[in-house]
Amino acid sequence: MLGLLLQNIDSTIYFGIRQLLLGPDESGDPTAGMPVKNFEGREIPGTRGGFVGRTKLINGDKTTTFRELRPLDNIVGGTAGNYATVVATGTNYTQICIGTAPPVARQIPPGQSVLIIGWYLNGDLGTGGCLRVVLNNILRNEACADMVYAAFNHTLLTLTQMVFAVPNDQLEISAFNSTGADVTCVVFPIAFLIGPAAQLGLEAPPTPI
Numbered sequence: 001m002l003g004l005l006l007q008n009i010d011s012t013i014y015f016g017i018r019q020l021l022l023g024p025d026e027s028g029d030p031t032a033g034m035p036v037k038n039f040e041g042r043e044i045p046g047t048r049g050g051f052v053g054r055t056k057l058i059n060g061d062k063t064t065t066f067r068e069l070r071p072l073d074n075i076v077g078g079t080a081g082n083y084a085t086v087v088a089t090g091t092n093y094t095q096i097c098i099g100t101a102p103p104v105a106r107q108i109p110p111g112q113s114v115l116i117i118g119w120y121l122n123g124d125l126g127t128g129g130c131l132r133v134v135l136n137n138i139l140r141n142e143a144c145a146d147m148v149y150a151a152f153n154h155t156l157l158t159l160t161q162m163v164f165a166v167p168n169d170q171l172e173i174s175a176f177n178s179t180g181a182d183v184t185c186v187v188f189p190i191a192f193l194i195g196p197a198a199q200l201g202l203e204a205p206p207t208p209i
Contacts, residue, residue, distance in 0.1 A: 013157070020051060022049065024047075028205070033053060055195065059111040059195070063196050067193055068192060071097045071188075075108055075109075075165075083188050085099055085184070086182055087183045088101045095174050096188060105134065108167050108168060109199075112194065115163070117159055118189070123185020127146055129149075131145055131187065132172075140161065141161040145175065
C-alpha cells in the first residue's frame with residue numbers, strides 16, 4: 001500500500017525520502033558514505049548512510065536494508081494484509097490494526113528500527129480526531145485526523161515530527177475518533193522497517209557494506 005502512495009508523491013519528495021533512509025549518496029554506508037552538511041558546510045554527525053546506516057551501526061549486520069511497514073510486523077501486531085481498524089468512539093485512543101482501546105505499546109525487536117514520516121487515513125474521525133505516535137511514553141508525532149483525511153490521496157507527510165525507534169524502544173501507534181459512532185477505516189503510518197534482509201523477508205543488498 002505504501003509503495004502505491006509513494007508513487008503519487010512528487011519525485012523530489014520521493015528522492016528526499018530515499019536520502020533520509022540511505023544518506024545523500026543513497027549508499028547506506030555509515031562509514032564511507034556522503035554525510036549531510038549544515039549551512040556552514042560542516043558534516044552533521046550520524047548522517048552518513050541515513051537511517052539505514054545508523055541501524056547498521058546498531059546491529060552490526062551488513063545486509064541491513066529497508067521496506068515499507070506492514071500490519072503483521074511485530075511493532076504493529078496486526079494481521080497480514082489487513083490495514084483497516086475499527087476506531088472506537090469514546091475517550092480512548094485506539095491502537096491501529098488491532099483495535100485495542102486504550103492502546104498498548106509494542107517493543108521494537110532486536111536488530112530492527114522503524115522510521116515514521118507521515119500518515120494515511122481514508123476515514124472521517126471527526127473534527128477532534130487525532131493520530132499519534134508515542135515513543136517510550138513520550139508523544140513524538142501528532143496529526144489532526146481531518147487534515148490527513150482531507151489531504152491529497154488522504155496522505156500527509158509529517159517530516160518535522162519524524163520518529164526513529166531502535167531495538168527495545170516501546171512504540172504506540174494509535175488514532176482517536178471524536179465522532180459519535182465507531183469508524184472503520186484504513187489508518188496507517190507512512191513508515192519504514194529497517195533491519196537485516198532475512199528478518200524483513202528480502203534478499204540481501206547486492207553489495208552489502
